[in-house]
Amino acid sequence: xxxxxxxxxxxxxxxxxxxxxxxxxxxxxxxxxxxxxxxxxxxxxxxxxxxxxxxxxxxxxxxxxxxxxxxxxxxxxxxxxxxxxxxxxxxxxxxxxxxxxxxxxxxxxxxxxxxxxxxxxxxxxxxxxxxxxxxxxxxxxxxxxxxxxxxxxxxxxxxxxxxxxxxxxxxxxxxxxxxxxxxxxxxxxxxxxxxxxxxxxxxxxxxxxxxxxxxxxxxxxxxxxxxxxxxxxxxxxxxxxxxxxxxxxxxxx
Numbered sequence: 001x002x003x004x005x006x007x008x009x010x011x012x013x014x015x016x017x018x019x020x021x022x023x024x025x026x027x028x029x030x031x032x033x034x035x036x037x038x039x040x041x042x043x044x045x046x047x048x049x050x051x052x053x054x055x056x057x058x059x060x061x062x063x064x065x066x067x068x069x070x071x072x073x074x075x076x077x078x079x080x081x082x083x084x085x086x087x088x089x090x091x092x093x094x095x096x097x098x099x100x101x102x103x104x105x106x107x108x109x110x111x112x113x114x115x116x117x118x119x120x121x122x123x124x125x126x127x128x129x130x131x132x133x134x135x136x137x138x139x140x141x142x143x144x145x146x147x148x149x150x151x152x153x154x155x156x157x158x159x160x161x162x163x164x165x166x167x168x169x170x171x172x173x174x175x176x177x178x179x180x181x182x183x184x185x186x187x188x189x190x191x192x193x194x195x196x197x198x199x200x201x202x203x204x205x206x207x208x209x210x211x212x213x214x215x216x217x218x219x220x221x222x223x224x225x226x227x228x229x230x231x232x233x234x235x236x237x238x239x240x241x242x243x244x245x246x247x248x249x250x251x252x253x
Contacts, residue, residue: 016194017194018190019190021208022212024209024212025213028213028220029148032152032220032223033156035220035224037227038156041165041174042160043165044165044167044170044171046170051103051107051170052104052109053226055103055104055107055109056111056112057120057123057226058100058226059097059104059111060112060116060119060123062096063097065127065146066089066097068130068131068133068142069142070089071131071134071142072142073085075138077139077196081139081192084189085189085192087188088185091182091185095176103169103172107169120225122218122224122225123222125221126218126219126222129214130146130215133211133215137207138196138204140196140197141207141208141211143192144193144197144211144215145212145215147193147212148215148218148219149219150185150189151189152219153177154183154186156177157174157177158177160174160178161179
């Protein structure tokens with residue numbers, strides 16, 4: 001039986017497995033990039049305390065995200081792949097982690113002195129998934145694990161660049177992901193997955209789909225965690241009325 005990924009590639013005439021993986025999980029992907037918290041960042045109405053919670057957890061997340069990329073880089077099959085992955089890693093440790101620390105300071109917060117003991121359950125689960133997939137899987141599987149984060153941030157930020165929020169805290173955050181240089185790096189990392197993954201290998205495609213889907217679902221969980229309580233437990237103070245953001249049919253474990 002032909003897999004959904006191969007079916008999508010056949011229907012679209014595309015040789016890009018990355019795009020087929022994204023299309024396969026488009027409902028959950030859409031939930032991530034159009035999350036209520038993202039919309040409130042875009043219009044500058046998100047309460048500072050909510051954004052502060054996001055940075056408190058994201059700093060912890062990014063430390064393990066960088067470790068996961070490092071694990072993938074160690075499996076790079078050639079120097080071209082190593083070059084892309086090293087620049088991807090540099091984006092995280094040289095730009096995003098320092099920026100997140102600065103944002104947290106601007107919002108009156110400070111980073112947790114611990115590591116996993118300070119993580120929310122969502123942050124812990126997401127980072128354990130990344131580290132396992134990148135340590136145990138191939139270079140392609142590792143890329144499938146880390147790409148939903150990098151790729152979705154570029155997608156959600158790019159439209160917001162057309163009319164950035166007036167508050168510099170929010171506009172500076174949007175600019176970090178919506179710029180051309182970031183977009184080029186995303187094209188290189190997704191292109192690397194397309195080069196390394198063999199669409200004719202059914203077992204590989206199945207594994208890539210599982211890893212990519214799980215990371216995408218964790219992206220939504222992370223936004224839900226930062227934004228506040230799930231919709232079924234009520235709407236937190238100053239939170240936009242929300243909805244169930246992870247679509248039925250996708251595992252969150």
